[in-house]
Amino acid sequence: xxxxxxxxxxxxxxxxxxxxxxxxxxxxxxxxxxxxxxxxxxxxxxxxxxxxxxxxxxxxxxxxxxxxxxxxxxxxxxxxxxxxxxxxxxxxxxxxxxxxxxxxxxxxxxxxxxxxxxxxxxxxxxxxxxxxxxxxxxxxxxxxxxxxxxxxxxxxxxxxxxxxxxxxxxxxxxxxxxxxxxxxxxxxxxxxxxxxxxxxxxxxxxxxxxxxxxxxxxxxxxxxxxxxxxxxxxxxxxxxxxxxxxxxxxxxxxxxxxxxxxxxxxxxxxxxxxxxxxxxxxxxxxxxxxxxxxxxxxxxxxxxxxxxxxxxxxxxxxxxxxxxxxxxxxxxxxxxxxxxxxxxxxxxxxxxxxxxxxxxxxxxxxxxxxx
Amino acid sequence: xxxxxxxxxxxxxxxxxxxxxxxxxxxxxxxxxxxxxxxxxxxxxxxxxxxxxxxxxxxxxxxxxxxxxxxxxxxxxxxxxxxxxxxxxxxxxxxxxxxxxxxxxxxxxxxxxxxxxxxxxxxxxxxxxxxxxxxxxxxxxxxxxxxxxxxxxxxxxxxxxxxxxxxxxxxxxxxxxxxxxxxxxxxxxxxxxxxxxxxxxxxxxxxxxxxxxxxxxxxxxxxxxxxxxxxxxxxxxxxxxxxxxxxxxxxxxxxxxxxxxxxxxxxxxxxxxxxxxxx
Numbered sequence: 001x002x003x004x005x006x007x008x009x010x011x012x013x014x015x016x017x018x019x020x021x022x023x024x025x026x027x028x029x030x031x032x033x034x035x036x037x038x039x040x041x042x043x044x045x046x047x048x049x050x051x052x053x054x055x056x057x058x059x060x061x062x063x064x065x066x067x068x069x070x071x072x073x074x075x076x077x078x079x080x081x082x083x084x085x086x087x088x089x090x091x092x093x094x095x096x097x098x099x100x101x102x103x104x105x106x107x108x109x110x111x112x113x114x115x116x117x118x119x120x121x122x123x124x125x126x127x128x129x130x131x132x133x134x135x136x137x138x139x140x141x142x143x144x145x146x147x148x149x150x151x152x153x154x155x156x157x158x159x160x161x162x163x164x165x166x167x168x169x170x171x172x173x174x175x176x177x178x179x180x181x182x183x184x185x186x187x188x189x190x191x192x193x194x195x196x197x198x199x200x201x202x203x204x205x206x207x208x209x210x211x212x213x214x215x216x217x218x219x220x221x222x223x224x225x226x227x228x229x230x231x232x233x234x235x236x237x238x239x240x241x242x243x244x245x246x247x248x249x250x251x252x253x254x255x256x257x258x259x260x261x262x263x264x265x266x267x268x269x270x271x272x273x274x275x276x277x278x279x280x281x282x283x284x285x286x287x288x289x290x291x292x293x294x295x296x297x298x299x300x301x302x303x304x305x306x307x308x309x310x311x312x313x314x315x316x317x318x319x320x321x322x323x324x325x326x327x328x329x330x331x332x333x334x335x336x337x338x339x340x341x342x343x344x345x346x347x348x349x350x351x352x353x354x355x356x357x358x359x360x361x362x363x364x365x366x367x368x369x370x371x
Numbered sequence: 372x373x374x375x376x377x378x379x380x381x382x383x384x385x386x387x388x389x390x391x392x393x394x395x396x397x398x399x400x401x402x403x404x405x406x407x408x409x410x411x412x413x414x415x416x417x418x419x420x421x422x423x424x425x426x427x428x429x430x431x432x433x434x435x436x437x438x439x440x441x442x443x444x445x446x447x448x449x450x451x452x453x454x455x456x457x458x459x460x461x462x463x464x465x466x467x468x469x470x471x472x473x474x475x476x477x478x479x480x481x482x483x484x485x486x487x488x489x490x491x492x493x494x495x496x497x498x499x500x501x502x503x504x505x506x507x508x509x510x511x512x513x514x515x516x517x518x519x520x521x522x523x524x525x526x527x528x529x530x531x532x533x534x535x536x537x538x539x540x541x542x543x544x545x546x547x548x549x550x551x552x553x554x555x556x557x558x559x560x561x562x563x564x565x566x567x568x569x570x571x572x573x574x575x576x577x578x579x580x581x582x583x584x585x586x587x588x589x590x591x592x593x594x595x596x597x598x599x600x601x602x603x604x605x606x607x608x609x610x611x612x613x614x615x616x617x618x619x620x621x622x623x624x625x626x627x628x629x630x631x632x633x634x635x636x637x638x639x640x641x642x643x644x645x646x647x648x649x650x
Contacts, residue, residue, distance in 0.1 A: 268569065303523060
């Protein structure tokens with residue numbers, strides 16, 4: 001048993017070592033060979049002869065050299081963003097091959113798009129999501145759906161072919177001289193960062209409005225569990241933890257202000273402390289009735305100075321507490337919950353893209369005591 | 372059940388709104404029991420925050436109340452009836468009904484209707500706070516406005532203060548030295564008004580980032596300079612927000628104030644409580 005455990009431990013170590021090595025290789029020298037049958041092979045091309053391409057598997061750099069017949073290859077990109085088109089009617093020169101093999105990744109002046117009509121655009125990408133790109137095009141802010149692009153060659157040499165190779169290859173052939181012109185241009189002046197560099201592509205507000213309501217309903221579900229006398233203390237404590245997880249940074253800095261229409265008292269709590277207080281308060285009663293109005297009011301999001309979007313969801317709750325069968329406390333709580341639509345970066349296929357997620361934050365509670 | 376509740380409210384809301392004249396007749400349906408609970412009924416009527424106030428004032432077709440009406444194929448609500456119920460009908464001082472009629476006529480003009488705009492400059496918030504000023508309890512009113520940058524991002528900022536106990540010699544106060552903020556994430560976000568600006572206490576505690584809470588201007592009033600200096604020397608503590616009143620000057624010839632009335636009446640929430648003709 002112990003030996004198996006040790007073996008597993010070292011196997012895992014070895015796996016992570018090779019995984020890391022693989023990632024490092026990809027980062028430093030990713031060439032891509034596009035075959036005529038539609039497959040593509042990542043590797044490091046070491047030689048191009050009259051009829052063969054020799055390359056190494058990036059996952060095994062000290063391993064064997066692999067070979068593909070030129071007749072099977074349509075296109076190859078190197079890690080610098082240069083490309084070669086393999087065609088029996090237009091064979092490559094030795095200089096083409098030498099330049100391609102000698103190129104090393106370096107910063108290019110522009111990101112280059114080829115659109116489906118074959119038009120070549122030199123731009124500077126300012127932000128991107130999984131579906132969309134925002135760019136500066138000679139001082140104009142422009143947006144592109146990735147599905148509306150044919151080819152993208154990034155400043156850092158990485159490339160992406162969105163169209164099928166059959167569609168993109170003729171465009172790459174036709175664009176060769178235009179791309180060479182762009183690469184010879186001086187780099188544009190750095191773009192002044194708007195809004196502290198937080199000029200992100202706008203998220204899908206309709207989807208996130210629905211998500212903010214769903215998160216609020218999840219929160220009210222936990223509130224019900226925390227306040228119910230039928231919930232045992234362990235489950236209520238668990239609900240407090242789960243409710244806090246819905247908040248920005250697990251609610252470590254999210255606050256709740258509780259005011260009461262019957263007096264001028266105002267109290268502020270951290271969300272965790274507020275929920276604990278609700279749990280303790282409910283414990284004083286033999287029975288509680290909790291009723292939420294079936295309707296929430298969600299305001300529209302507004303963009304804040306930090307680039308995140310802010311909204312509020314308002315909901316109302318009636319709380320009744322009974323002792324010895326008598327109603328001893330009746331309150332209505334109007335709760336206004338701040339919703340934060342927060343930006344973060346994630347890596348998709350090795351590229352950093354923008355993404356958004358919904359979190360709850362500060363909450364205002366107005367208690368309207370009836371008994 | 373939910374559908375029945377909606378039908379109930381959608382049927383009675385237009386009746387209620389149409390029944391309201393500028394003289395504020397009593398809700399003819401008050402006390403009528405329907406399938407919806409009182410809690411839900413009150414929540415529908417209640418003007419829940421300033422955003423909803425603006426939506427109702429503008430008779431925004433995307434407002435929640437209009438979406439209910441549309442969903443239930445109920446009669447269309449007129450803008451005048453919608454605005455009419457945005458006045459505080461339980462105000463102790465009687466309204467000047469002629470002023471209200473003239474105001475409605477101007478705002479709900481068929482050819483040139485006038486709308487409120489969150490992004491317009493001509494409005495601000497009076498935020499009355501209980502503070503400890505050099506250890507003594509005092510009340511101050513901070514004046515806040517929405518500041519936008521060129522990239523359409525928004526934040527609430529303090530641009531003035533009303534604190535009668537601050538007595539200053541106007542000629543002797545230099546503009547304060549405000550530190551460059553260390554964290555641009557600390558500020559009053561553009562929805563702070565919907566939680567009664569309760570994070571405004573941070574202006575006196577998060578003094579490293581105080582610039583983020585203040586209007587971007589080269590000149591502050593003498594009273595505000597005193598307040599800023601007190602904050603920077605940690606001699607003031609904002610305990611709580613006591614009251615928020617929004618002052619709108621977006622309708623030409625009129626100034627009106629909106630404040631919150633949390634009460635068990637269908638005419639509740641954020642309502643117009645003062646309407647003044649201005650030359």
